[in-house]
Amino acid sequence: MGGTMDGTKQQRRGNTRQRIQDVALELFAEQGYEKTSLREIAERLDVTKAALYYHFKTKEEITVSLFEDLTKPLENLIEWGRGQPGTLETKREILRRYSEALKDAQPLFRFMQENQATVRELRIGDTFKDRVRGLRDILIDTEAPLVEQVRCFSAVFTLHAGMFVMADLEDDPEKRRAAVLEVAMDLVTQAHESTHGKS
Amino acid sequence: MGGTMDGTKQQRRGNTRQRIQDVALELFAEQGYEKTSLREIAERLDVTKAALYYHFKTKEEITVSLFEDLTKPLENLIEWGRGQPGTLETKREILRRYSEALKDAQPLFRFMQENQATVRELRIGDTFKDRVRGLRDILIDTEAPLVEQVRCFSAVFTLHAGMFVMADLEDDPEKRRAAVLEVAMDLVTQAHESTHGKS
């Protein structure tokens, strides 16, 4: 406290907003949204609770901002997907890119996966559902038989699950990601081929 | 007040414990564990909070009891599975029975899926993880290539997801279950065959 040039305080200037987001996400993912109090976040940052309120109007707003910032890449991906033809190759490319994108958004996704009940109440809930629906619309052929639709859905879910739950199957996250992606690809491919035939 | 034959109070006698569990599970699944207060549960049952404490020592205990009661069938299933040979047919039967079991435990599973962060803190967390691990050990061949292990994991997840998230793919829950089960079966079959060859 009160250091002169050690940068401890200096560094903090101007990026407090960012630091709040970081700590918040970390704690939300770790202990859940409800169990993480603003006091805790503030303490971790060595500021007062009131400082948080200078940067965000409410606790929910912190979450929303988190979501909006970290979710952009996915949004772009979906946008891109919508412009492509509905070929198998498009679908496979979507999965590839999605898997990549998830890597960066990991903590956010963990937070959302583990706090679904909470997320549903927050404003994000709907936005997120829209996003997942967007993905679904690209991957899934509504005309296809139900089983094939499920296969595609399952592909997406496998990707999600691969990030956290399968952690004890394989330590190296990159290897895990590759394996998970392969399974997802297979699922989508199977679905596509049994609907459109192998072209 | 002091009525003799209205039955409203009579009926309630003796099964309060059960009723607490029912209401608690319903609310936990609907709004999340943290957001459901004992006051709310008590109000819904038209008793006082203190009455809950006559039947359960803590809020957590309500949850644990819920979990223990509703989870028995799964436990039995795993027990059964462990005694069987590791053939493909065993695995497929496990999936069949698991899918069936999930049907009854639906609200519990919804609660667990949507409140993972909370569940982790509660004592249940580990117990549940043990259980899932048990399932995994039966389905997954630790020697098999990573991709095939993922496929099996994915099968289990697909079963879970099928209960809630895929609701908008198909209205009829029975048809949905059938399709989901089929996909899960395919995944396990594929995994088995590419590891052991088609026997």
Add this chain to the structure above:
Amino acid sequence: MGGTMDGTKQQRRGNTRQRIQDVALELFAEQGYEKTSLREIAERLDVTKAALYYHFKTKEEITVSLFEDLTKPLENLIEWGRGQPGTLETKREILRRYSEALKDAQPLFRFMQENQATVRELRIGDTFKDRVRGLRDILIDTEAPLVEQVRCFSAVFTLHAGMFVMADLEDDPEKRRAAVLEVAMDLVTQAHESTHGKS
């Protein structure tokens, strides 16, 4: 603390609700509604804040209950007045009784007079306005010339003001009340006679 038979704690049983109301009214009147915190009320009663919430759902509810309890006599008076013929004697009797009633409701009225801005926001606001309007309707002849209407209004206000603001005109509250009542009576009498003639 921890006395055995001195009644300090004994006395408190069962009338906490009442005691909350008493202290609340006292403080509201003394320092204003907004400046009186629940902490303060609780401390004065030597209970915790949470205890207040066992008896009242919100701070506003304390106020509403206060108002409802203390305002009954006035309500009855207005009810009575409505059933009487619109003669001068009725009006004078109303003033007499109103003056009497105000005596008991003194602290409440002080609170309302001194916190008008607050009262307006609270639910009471409207109820109270209705009540005053009821009184007005009995005393004031809507057909009468504006000046006479004002005279009647002024009579009511004089009664109110007499309770607090005129305190330094005369120490003895009973003498004060008599004088104030006389002025109010004169005002209403004047208004009545110049509208209906001296009958």
Add this chain to the structure above:
Amino acid sequence: MGGTMDGTKQQRRGNTRQRIQDVALELFAEQGYEKTSLREIAERLDVTKAALYYHFKTKEEITVSLFEDLTKPLENLIEWGRGQPGTLETKREILRRYSEALKDAQPLFRFMQENQATVRELRIGDTFKDRVRGLRDILIDTEAPLVEQVRCFSAVFTLHAGMFVMADLEDDPEKRRAAVLEVAMDLVTQAHESTHGKS
């Protein structure tokens, strides 16, 4: 941003202090002193809270300044009154001028009437009481019978009440003012004549 001729900012130059007072008074009168935060005032003016502190040392100082600026005319009136002989005509003239003065100070008076509890705590409280006392000393003959003193007090109160509370008796504020003034005059006249005889 940085526009040269839009005038929006230009106009605001140099009179910020004045504008703070205006907005503050408006909000104080509308929602009460306690319920009006500096944040709200600042937002309404499109400046930061800190800007307010450039112009006023505290929230209370804003209020005091308001009071001092808007109260001058009354002060002058009382000054004038003190120099006059205590005749009925003087008293009547005081009422006439007071009624006029109230017209301009309306929002201030509304603020003071509706936030009496608050005003009492502020430094203004006493100053204001002095002022009202000054008025009283001119209008009221301390030797006169109590009833007549009350009548005079009532006159002043009628004038105050006429500004807000009687609004629903008559829409046209000028007519209302005239009627109210007439009643007040009558009261004072009566008081004077029954004390000194009709001269």
Add this chain to the structure above:
DNA sequence: CATGAATGAGCATTCATTCAT
């Protein structure tokens, strides 16, 4: 088998105020 009354700890939020720039 249950209630009435209360507690202690905590929470999200707001406020008036400060100060370096």
Add this chain to the structure above:
DNA sequence: AATGAATGAATGCTCATTCAT
């Protein structure tokens, strides 16, 4: 003449839990 960033203290309110009756 004003801002950006922050503080310290308080507020209304909720929660899980306790215990005498």
